[in-house]
């Protein structure tokens with residue numbers, strides 16, 4: 227008899243409509259993984275930031291029809307992964323569940339749905355290739371807090387072959403579609419983080435740089451490449467170089483900017499508004515020869531088969547944490563890497 231296998235896909239979530247923007251923001255800023263202050267201060271800050279940020283955030287979500295496309299985009303990935311796994315594991319009953327951190331379907335809803343399915347095996351698969359305490363770490367904590375059962379946990383996959391191949395292909399195709407421009411600078415833009423979080427041992431930036439180096443190694447024709455960090459929020463110092471400064475510099479050198487959003491695997495507000503509207507305008511204002519945005523991995527076949535491969539590998543051996551290749555990837559200095567306690 228085949229196994230019943232649940233795969234839980236974690237992502238951040240986004241408001242479904244304009245009325246959801248403020249409560250969504252409040253959920254985000256109430257998370258101790260995002261704001262490290264003690265409970266009552268964090269609650270007050272979350273109320274204050276969500277109230278003051280809601281108006282401009284609503285205007286940005288309005289540019290995408292009112293709400294975030296993240297859930298429908300994640301559904302497409304879930305469907306593609308289900309098909310790939312059904313083909314790879316015939317005889318097993320496979321079901322994918324979506325667990326969003328700050329909006330529906332919340333992690334608690336996913337835990338209830340998984341329990342109703344009563345799987346023999348559960349695989350937790352973050353749709354974040356690089357581990358951060360603010361994303362994957364926060365989602366895994368929420369899973370445990372919501373009473374999610376024992377599982378096989380894929381903590382990160384920054385150099386997974388399918389993920390890397392998918393981006394290399396998307397970058398090359400985007401350049402071809404743009405008419406094969408010359409004098410290109412390839413910019414890998416990832417969501418930024420407050421510098422303090424990285425200094426406290428978060429391996430995200432280190433892993434992002436590993437992803438970019440692995441993609442660039444497959445693209446010798448784009449020798450001029452750089453990593454930069456977008457979407458800064460709040461008064462703290464964030465990791466650098468920032469995407470806006472990096473775009474300004476490349477534009478003033480007259481480069482054609484080829485911009486790949488390498489830590490986002492689904493289209494959402496930060497690709498469709500920040501990259502496609504705000505940064506495109508910035509590039510043109512500063513004299514860029516051109517600006518081409520590479521799509522997020524989405525349901526690119528190499529990416530989906532990479533995810534299916536991660537799930538298949540995770541199903542081997544014992545339950546627990548499943549770091550890439552069964553080995554701790556991050557150097558020991560990254561104390562917040564979840565592998566540190568389990569793999570030495």
Ligand SMILES: C=CC1=C(C)c2cc3[nH]c(cc4nc(cc5[nH]c(cc1n2)c(C)c5CCC(=O)O)C(CCC(=O)O)=C4C)c(C)c3C=C
Pocket residue numbers: 238239240241251254259260279283294295296354358360361417418419420459489490493494495496
């Ligand atoms: C790699 C992915 C992400 C990291 C790391 C991350 C950290 C992080 N984000 C904020 C603040 C905001 N993020 C917002 C939206 C948002 N962020 C990510 C991904 C990462 N965030 C996604 C996928 C989304 C989803 C957006 C959607 O389509 O709805 C927002 C809301 C939008 C806005 O108002 O700009 C905020 C705010 C912080 C503070 C942080 C690390 C500390």
Ligand SMILES: [Fe+2]
Pocket residue numbers: 417457
């Ligand atoms: Fe974010």
Ligand SMILES: [Fe+2]
Pocket residue numbers: 357381382549554555556563564565
């Ligand atoms: Fe790790």
